[in-house]
Amino acid sequence: MLIEARNISLDVPDMGHHVLLGQRRKIRILKDVSISIGRGETVGIVGESGSGKSSLGRTLMRLYEPSSGNLTFDGTDITHMPQSALKPLRRRMQMIFQDPQSSLNPRLQIGTILGRGLTLHGLDASEKTLAALVERVGLPGSVLKRYPHQLSGGQRQRVGIARAVALKPDFVVADEIVSGLDVSTQAQVLDLLKSLRTEFGLALAFISHDLSVIRHICDRIVIMRSGEVVEAGNTAETFRAPKTEFTKTLISAIPLPEPDAGWLTPP
Amino acid sequence: MARSNVETMSTVIDIRNLSARSAAGAILRDVSLTVNAGEAMALVGESGAGKSTIAKAVLGILPAAIRITGGEILFDGQDLLKLSPAQIRELLGVHIALIPQDPLTSLNPSRRIGDQLTDGLRLRAKLNRADAMTKALVLLNNVHIRDPELVLKRYPHELSGGMRQRVLIAQAFSLNPRVIIADEPTTALDVTVQKQVLRLIRQLQRDHGTTLLFVTHDLGVVAQICDRMTVLYGGKVLEQGSTAEILRNPQHRYTRALLAANPRYDQPEQRLKPVPDDLIADLKREIAS
Amino acid sequence: MPRDFRIIWGGGFILLLLLAALFAPLLSPFDPLEQDLLIATAPPLMETGHYLGTDSLGRDVLSRLIHACRIALTVAFVASILAGLLGTLLGLVAGYFGGWWDTIISRLIDIWMAFPPVLLSILLVAVLGSGLHSVIVAIVVIDWTRFARVVRVEAQQQAKLEYAEAATALGMGRAAILFREILPNILPVVLVLLSLEMGIAVIVEAILSFVGLSVSTDTATWGGMIAEGRQIIYQAWWVLVFPLVTLFLTVLAFNQLGDGLRQWLDPMLKR
Numbered sequence: 001m002l003i004e005a006r007n008i009s010l011d012v013p014d015m016g017h018h019v020l021l022g023q024r025r026k027i028r029i030l031k032d033v034s035i036s037i038g039r040g041e042t043v044g045i046v047g048e049s050g051s052g053k054s055s056l057g058r059t060l061m062r063l064y065e066p067s068s069g070n071l072t073f074d075g076t077d078i079t080h081m082p083q084s085a086l087k088p089l090r091r092r093m094q095m096i097f098q099d100p101q102s103s104l105n106p107r108l109q110i111g112t113i114l115g116r117g118l119t120l121h122g123l124d125a126s127e128k129t130l131a132a133l134v135e136r137v138g139l140p141g142s143v144l145k146r147y148p149h150q151l152s153g154g155q156r157q158r159v160g161i162a163r164a165v166a167l168k169p170d171f172v173v174a175d176e177i178v179s180g181l182d183v184s185t186q187a188q189v190l191d192l193l194k195s196l197r198t199e200f201g202l203a204l205a206f207i208s209h210d211l212s213v214i215r216h217i218c219d220r221i222v223i224m225r226s227g228e229v230v231e232a233g234n235t236a237e238t239f240r241a242p243k244t245e246f247t248k249t250l251i252s253a254i255p256l257p258e259p260d261a262g263w264l265t266p267p
Numbered sequence: 268m269a270r271s272n273v274e275t276m277s278t279v280i281d282i283r284n285l286s287a288r289s290a291a292g293a294i295l296r297d298v299s300l301t302v303n304a305g306e307a308m309a310l311v312g313e314s315g316a317g318k319s320t321i322a323k324a325v326l327g328i329l330p331a332a333i334r335i336t337g338g339e340i341l342f343d344g345q346d347l348l349k350l351s352p353a354q355i356r357e358l359l360g361v362h363i364a365l366i367p368q369d370p371l372t373s374l375n376p377s378r379r380i381g382d383q384l385t386d387g388l389r390l391r392a393k394l395n396r397a398d399a400m401t402k403a404l405v406l407l408n409n410v411h412i413r414d415p416e417l418v419l420k421r422y423p424h425e426l427s428g429g430m431r432q433r434v435l436i437a438q439a440f441s442l443n444p445r446v447i448i449a450d451e452p453t454t455a456l457d458v459t460v461q462k463q464v465l466r467l468i469r470q471l472q473r474d475h476g477t478t479l480l481f482v483t484h485d486l487g488v489v490a491q492i493c494d495r496m497t498v499l500y501g502g503k504v505l506e507q508g509s510t511a512e513i514l515r516n517p518q519h520r521y522t523r524a525l526l527a528a529n530p531r532y533d534q535p536e537q538r539l540k541p542v543p544d545d546l547i548a549d550l551k552r553e554i555a556s
Numbered sequence: 557m558p559r560d561f562r563i564i565w566g567g568g569f570i571l572l573l574l575l576a577a578l579f580a581p582l583l584s585p586f587d588p589l590e591q592d593l594l595i596a597t598a599p600p601l602m603e604t605g606h607y608l609g610t611d612s613l614g615r616d617v618l619s620r621l622i623h624a625c626r627i628a629l630t631v632a633f634v635a636s637i638l639a640g641l642l643g644t645l646l647g648l649v650a651g652y653f654g655g656w657w658d659t660i661i662s663r664l665i666d667i668w669m670a671f672p673p674v675l676l677s678i679l680l681v682a683v684l685g686s687g688l689h690s691v692i693v694a695i696v697v698i699d700w701t702r703f704a705r706v707v708r709v710e711a712q713q714q715a716k717l718e719y720a721e722a723a724t725a726l727g728m729g730r731a732a733i734l735f736r737e738i739l740p741n742i743l744p745v746v747l748v749l750l751s752l753e754m755g756i757a758v759i760v761e762a763i764l765s766f767v768g769l770s771v772s773t774d775t776a777t778w779g780g781m782i783a784e785g786r787q788i789i790y791q792a793w794w795v796l797v798f799p800l801v802t803l804f805l806t807v808l809a810f811n812q813l814g815d816g817l818r819q820w821l822d823p824m825l826k827r
């Protein structure tokens with residue numbers, strides 16, 4: 001397994017709790033979560049709002065430090081590794097964010113945004129490399145001189161993907177990357193992600209609230225609720241025979257584009 | 268639902284050749300559609316299709332940057348576009364009400380739920396405060412909110428997203444309007460909550476015989492709650508008809524393409540196909556002419 | 557290029573003042589200090605060459621007005637920029653690093669804001685002794701909070717946006733994120749504040765020279781001229797009115813420039 005989390009918990013300070021001095025009260029937003037992803041494998045992390053799925057993604061990326069448990073990346077223990085020591089590993093683990101509007105610095109041109117990561121890790125960030133990079137994600141070279149707000153939502157998400165794969169990572173966390181997009185754009189972005197996954201042999205953590213999308217792209221699935229893993233397993237298997245009542249409810253709550261007189265009838 | 272005698276049903280909303288423009292160009296192009304009494308009509312399309320613009324035009328709340336350039340919106344035979352702002356205000360809430368998309372920004376954060384819910388009742392139904400509060404209790408009960416007495420005293424931020432949307436639904440139905448316009452009312456909600464809210468809207472709609480104009484991008488939601496649907500692209504109506512028929516046997520290429528791009532958990536082997544570029548090009552040409 | 561009316565006239569007016577300050581000796585028709593009691597309180601007249609009249613000591617009002625630009629603009633630019641630098645730095649640190657930094661700096665701002673600013677500046681100059689330096693120090697010491705307060709909140713908000721997180725995910729260090737990612741997004745706000753602060757600094761300088769706590773009284777300042785003019789308002793209205801109008805227009809120009817910049821620098825509105 002490339003990335004492996006064992007029994008991790010995450011506590012964050014309660015911002016609603018005011019103190020004059022000293023520590024704020026803590027809230028536990030991840031409880032005893034275990035998850036592992038191998039090379040070339042896509043694991044879907046699914047749940048409703050407040051389920052902790054995004055926090056789990058950020059913890060796997062070590063944007064958050066686990067309060068307890070154990071996190072390893074390619075055999076290296078990174079549970080409490082300081083950010084400075086993580087820097088060389090950062091090239092190999094990348095994240096694509098939900099909202100490409102806020103995840104791209106509005107003051108910087110796309111070329112600058114994409115070049116930063118490359119220069120930071122001492123890689124080639126020449127005009128040619130950048131042009132090839134945006135072309136790979138299906139954008140014209142002219143976007144390099146554009147600012148984020150001049151692009152459409154789908155184009156911005158492609159830039160977000162380009163930034164993540166620019167460093168040729170081994171592990172990518174994709175956090176709700178298609179949730180704000182039209183279905184057609186969603187299909188394009190998912191297509192792109194699939195082909196990059198094959199090309200780089202990525203270990204992919206695909207976080208989404210949308211079980212239909214998850215069903216189409218993930219090998220395995222982890223279902224979360226209130227910071228805990230409710231159910232985990234093979235995607236096809238889980239959809240065919242969900243083991244928990246919660247998963248059943250989740251699946252049956254998805255409306256299909258086929259009129260079903262019984263669907264909205266109260267149980 | 269079989270609707271054999273469409274002619275005998277009375278038309279509540281009759282939009283004829285509606286066109287609108289903004290500085291960026293045409294937003295609605297010659298849109299015509301009718302909504303019959305008691306039915307649920309879906310306005311479906313991707314962003315920029317003009318579905319929200321139609322809803323806003325019916326409500327008379329178009330932003331100043333958008334100008335109606337032609338057509339009429341008949342409500343019970345009366346052209347809404349010819350009414351004065353004061354006359355439109357008379358209609359809103361009483362005859363036409365809105366369930367908005369974002370339940371958080373649609374409620375005033377600094378007023379209690381009870382005060383906001385009773386505004387319409389006191390202003391329009393001329394109830395006194397005590398009677399309005401009693402009515403509000405009934406309304407909250409109808410949308411299946413537990414402990415309605417407590418909720419009346421709460422502020423919006425103290426409720427969950429699903430609860431807030433229930434409050435807004437209760438508000439929309441409070442004066443028993445003939446038409447309710449729902450603008451992506453479940454887009455911001457989790458699926459399990461979405462299902463409950465959809466169930467609620469349909470139940471109230473059936474109980475009151477309300478006519479529903481439902482704006483959404485989700486074909487699954489359309490299938491479950493709407494009798495008829497209108498597919499829009501770039502401000503133009505591409506296809507219109509019974510939901511069951513269109514979804515089973517879509518006539519327009521674009522509708523077929525939308526269905527092919529829509530992921531279904533029960534058809535995982537189906538490859539998701541984006542709307543093809545040549546179809547988009549054709550549509551753009553068709554629209555421009 | 558900005559086409560906003562407020563930027564054009566505000567910026568244009570300030571540019572005019574800057575040129576006047578720079579070339580004061582060339583532009584002034586008379587020596588601003590030259591007294592001539594024979595023509596004291598002469599009204600504005602074209603023939604005499606005293607276009608805006610003379611004051612109670614017979615000094616040319618226009619020449620004094622032009623020379624006073626130097627003091628006003630020096631104070632406006634130097635004090636505002638220093639206050640801006642100090643406030644922005646503290647605001648960034650408080651907003652981005654949070655924790656103890658934030659607690660200390662925020663409390664400091666709270667305490668500062670509780671003092672009446674004009675009183676505090678008069679007190680400060682009284683302690684430091686009058687003079688240009690004291691005026692500048694007083695403004696910096698008092699007004700850094702205007703920057704720190706706004707920048708702190710801005711930095712907090714920017715730090716929450718995903719681009720800052722994305723930079724961490726790329727492996728960027730904290731200081732690099734603060735100065736290379738976040739600061740460019742806050743700079744426009746700082747620029748707007750700077751413009752507004754310059755207007756405030758001009759007023760504070762005028763108040764201090766009005767009460768005689770700024771530069772030595774024989775150097776021409778707008779505040780000093782207003783103070784003198786006030787005493788002879790019934791004999792010679794022009795001594796009071798012209799510096800007052802200039803002061804008013806200057807502050808207005810800085811404010812309008814700030815408002816115009818605010819809109820012009822917003823990347824979402826700019827196409």
